[in-house]
Amino acid sequence: MFSLDTALPKLAAQCDSYVALQRADGALERTDWGLDDPGGTCSLVALCLYTGQNLDAAARALDYLEAYQRPSGLTDLRDCNFDSSPDAGFILQAMCPAILPSLPPAPSLPITGREGEIEGVFLPLPNPLPLLGGGGEVRDERSRGRAFLRRMVGGALTGGFHTPNHRWVMSAGLALAEQCFPDLSEQIRPVIESYLAEGFDINADGAWIERSAGVYDAICVKSLLILAECGYEKESCLAAVRRNLELNLHLFHADGTIETGLSRRQDHGTRSVPSALIIPYLWAGTLLDEPRFLQAAAFLSVKAPADGYSLVQFLRKFGEPAPIEPRLPESYACHYPVLQAHRIRRGPLSATVFGSTTRLLHLVAGQAELVSVKISQSYFGVGRFVGDSIREDDGAVILRSEGKLSPYRPGYELPLGRPVPVESYTAMRAERALRRVPYCLSELTVREIEGGITLHYKTLDGMDRVPAQIALDFAPGGIWETEDTALQPQPGQVIFLKQGTGRMRYGRDVIEISPGASAHQMWAMRDTETAPGLVRVLLTFRTPLEANITLKITRL
Numbered sequence: 001m002f003s004l005d006t007a008l009p010k011l012a013a014q015c016d017s018y019v020a021l022q023r024a025d026g027a028l029e030r031t032d033w034g035l036d037d038p039g040g041t042c043s044l045v046a047l048c049l050y051t052g053q054n055l056d057a058a059a060r061a062l063d064y065l066e067a068y069q070r071p072s073g074l075t076d077l078r079d080c081n082f083d084s085s086p087d088a089g090f091i092l093q094a095m096c097p098a099i100l101p102s103l104p105p106a107p108s109l110p111i112t113g114r115e116g117e118i119e120g121v122f123l124p125l126p127n128p129l130p131l132l133g134g135g136g137e138v139r140d141e142r143s144r145g146r147a148f149l150r151r152m153v154g155g156a157l158t159g160g161f162h163t164p165n166h167r168w169v170m171s172a173g174l175a176l177a178e179q180c181f182p183d184l185s186e187q188i189r190p191v192i193e194s195y196l197a198e199g200f201d202i203n204a205d206g207a208w209i210e211r212s213a214g215v216y217d218a219i220c221v222k223s224l225l226i227l228a229e230c231g232y233e234k235e236s237c238l239a240a241v242r243r244n245l246e247l248n249l250h251l252f253h254a255d256g257t258i259e260t261g262l263s264r265r266q267d268h269g270t271r272s273v274p275s276a277l278i279i280p281y282l283w284a285g286t287l288l289d290e291p292r293f294l295q296a297a298a299f300l301s302v303k304a305p306a307d308g309y310s311l312v313q314f315l316r317k318f319g320e321p322a323p324i325e326p327r328l329p330e331s332y333a334c335h336y337p338v339l340q341a342h343r344i345r346r347g348p349l350s351a352t353v354f355g356s357t358t359r360l361l362h363l364v365a366g367q368a369e370l371v372s373v374k375i376s377q378s379y380f381g382v383g384r385f386v387g388d389s390i391r392e393d394d395g396a397v398i399l400r401s402e403g404k405l406s407p408y409r410p411g412y413e414l415p416l417g418r419p420v421p422v423e424s425y426t427a428m429r430a431e432r433a434l435r436r437v438p439y440c441l442s443e444l445t446v447r448e449i450e451g452g453i454t455l456h457y458k459t460l461d462g463m464d465r466v467p468a469q470i471a472l473d474f475a476p477g478g479i480w481e482t483e484d485t486a487l488q489p490q491p492g493q494v495i496f497l498k499q500g501t502g503r504m505r506y507g508r509d510v511i512e513i514s515p516g517a518s519a520h521q522m523w524a525m526r527d528t529e530t531a532p533g534l535v536r537v538l539l540t541f542r543t544p545l546e547a548n549i550t551l552k553i554t555r556l
Contacts, residue, residue: 001298002282002311003320011308015047019057026057026064030078038068038075042091045145047309049098052138062144069148074155085159086166088152092173093226096180097313099145146180153177153184157191164209165216165223167195172223175230196233200224200240205336206247207262213251214260214267217244218276225283241284245293248277250334250343252296253350253364256303261352261362262339271369275304279314282306286318292329299326333448335392342390342397344448348509349553351453353397353446355390358529360399360444363453365553366509369475375457376528377543378467379403379440380410383527387444396447403440403462410462411436438462440543452512452552459544466543467520472513473534478504480535489535494523496538504537505556512552517541 018040021029027036028044041061048058068075075091076082156174161167171192178188201209210216221241228237251259256273263269278300285293300306334343340355350364363370377383387399403410411434420428440462447454457470476491481503489495495502498518503510517539524530541547 001301001324001326002306002315004312004315007308007311007315010305011047011312012051012053014308015044015051015054018044018047019054022057022061026060026062027068028061033078035078036064036068037078038065039077039087039091041065042075043094045141046095046098049095049138049142049145050309050312055138055141058141059144062141062148065148066144069151070155072155072159073151073153074159075152081162083155083159085156086161086163086170088156088159089166089170089173091152092149092156092177093169093223095145095149096173096176097309099142099149100176100180149177150181150184153181153188157187164201165220167198168200168220168223168227171195171232172226172230175227175232179230192227192232196227200236202240202243203338205338206243207336207339208244210263210265211339212260212263212265212267213248213258214263214270214272214274215276216265216267217248218274218280221245221277221280221284225280225287228287238284238288241280242288242290245277245281245284245296247336248274249292249296249329250332250345251352252328252345254328254330254345254348254366255364256300256328257364259343259350259352259362261354261359262341269371273300273304275300275306278304278306279310282311282321283314283318286321292327294321294324295327298324299328302326333395335397337390340387340390342392342446344453346448348555349452351446353390353399355387355399358384358386360385360387361446361455363511363551365511366555367506368478368504368509368511368553369506370472370504370511370551371475371534372471372473372531373455374471374473374529375401375442375444376469376471376525377440377442377459377462378522378526378528379462380406380437381527382406382409383440383466383468384529385442385444396445399444399446401440401442401444403442408434410439440466449550451554452550455549455551456547457549458546462543464543467522467525468541468543468545469522469525469528470517470539470541470547470549471528471531472537472539473531474504474511474537475506476533476535478506478535480504480537491534492532494536494538496521496540502537504535508556510554510556512550512554513537513539514550514552517547 023029028040030037045058045061048054070083074083074088077084077087174188174192178185208220224237224241228234257271258274260267260270278297281293281297332345342353344351348366352362358374359372361373375385382405385401388402389400391398414433438461441460445456480487480489497516499516501514503512519542520540
């Protein structure tokens with residue numbers, strides 16, 4: 001499964017694919033921007049130098065990079081970060097493995113400037129010979145690449161960062177630069193140590209601050225693996241790597257996509273196979289002697305291709321692993337109190353319960369996907385159910401919503417009996433007395449049953465006769481069926497399940513809902529969140545209420 005015989009041709013093809021995007025001026029074209037991309041151009045150089053092929057393309061790319069490089073030594077991420085030291089971290093990780101071989105000393109270039117984001121490859125591996133050919137030209141272009149990176153190191157040392165993961169990206173990039181430029185160690189080492197002194201931003205549940213299983217977890221883990229292999233806090237780096245990869249093992253759906261509902265970054269709510277985690281699982285599984293990590297790497301590699309550059313470097317360092325069974329954990333229930341989340345996996349069923357948000361549940365079963373469950377009351381603008389607390393009790397997950405989304409509601413504001421200038425209306429609001437009405441306190445209990453889950457929703461306080469709803473928002477593409485109806489609902493469509501059983505079917509996979517409820521027919525109840533890109537199935541009620549809803553998973 002992981003072999004050089006298959007990885008090397010794919011690496012060569014990867015290199016060719018980058019060259020195909022190269023412009024006449026040497027830059028890699030970022031087609032979705034219509035702009036030249038310095039970071040991507042660095043990846044092109046790295047691939048060409050590492051493989052020893054397309055060296056004329058590498059030379060043109062270096063012409064562009066030498067002209068583009070800012071006085072600081074840094075480059076830009078063209079859609080947001082300019083004179084960017086974080087992106088220097090990504091670039092150092094990508095390019096250093098291609099220039100690590102012993103070469104004649106680079107010219108003694110001064111380190112100037114201060115403060116570079118491509119998702120590169122950053123295994124600290126020696127590369128004594130080109131893999132696919134080349135000769136003196138490789139040596140010449142590597143020397144140019146070394147000079148380019150040496151100038152960049154100066155900016156990275158003093159440039160600072162934006163987001164938490166940048167600290168580890170930059171530290172790992174500098175650790176690789178230290179291997180390439182040992183004479184700069186006295187300048188590089190204190191900077192790495194200053195970042196590491198902050199401690200790793202990983203919580204007790206194993207999540208980084210950004211909680212980005214789809215993108216940034218792989219970046220953080222790879223960076224810590226580099227630091228560990230470069231001799232920086234190896235034990236604490238590997239401990240953090242283990243904790244995060246353990247968490248991710250329990251976030252996968254059966255198809256290899258990963259739960260991103262907890263993410264605070266751009267992958268939030270997306271569904272894709274995180275191929276960037278293949279090498280971290282393979283690498284960490286090898287270093288930690290953890291078979292489950294190796295199995296996860298094998299499973300993901302069946303679903304999506306691993307990065308060829310990373311894979312070849314891994315195989316050249318550690319050798320080809322013995323055959324690995326592709327496998328993910330398939331049966332568990334895990335509670336994460338810090339993340340305020342609960343995960344359930346039973347074969348094809350994969351469910352996530354969320355606290356601290358209006359999205360209460362995500363359910364996946366084969367092709368079928370219930371993207372969210374949301375509960376609302378039309379109650380003073382504060383009737384949306386948010387899991388203010390989440391706890392596990394005898395196998396059930398209990399969310400409690402306090403109904404306190406606003407300090408002024410539910411209730412009515414009373415007159416002050418003195419002038420209220422228009423420009424002071426908002427500022428003086430806190431001075432008003434309130435006529436309070438009860439908070440809409442309620443609880444949702446989620447419990448596993450054979451082949452599905454149940455939702456038990458109960459109001460605990462609030463006023464009577466208030467309209468309420470449970471909204472089940474499905475991914476588009478399903479077929480909605482009841483005993484006497486079948487239709488293909490479109491995104492944005494709202495369906496009332498007034499009684500009995502309804503089924504959303506995707507191919508052979510079905511999520512069945514029962515029973516229906518019909519206490520009103522508000523298509524877009526006031527103060528609720530809409531779901532324009534999804535298909536909404538509504539169950540409607542009036543308070544006080546106690547509802548038991550069953551979500552059953554079947555396969556035809």
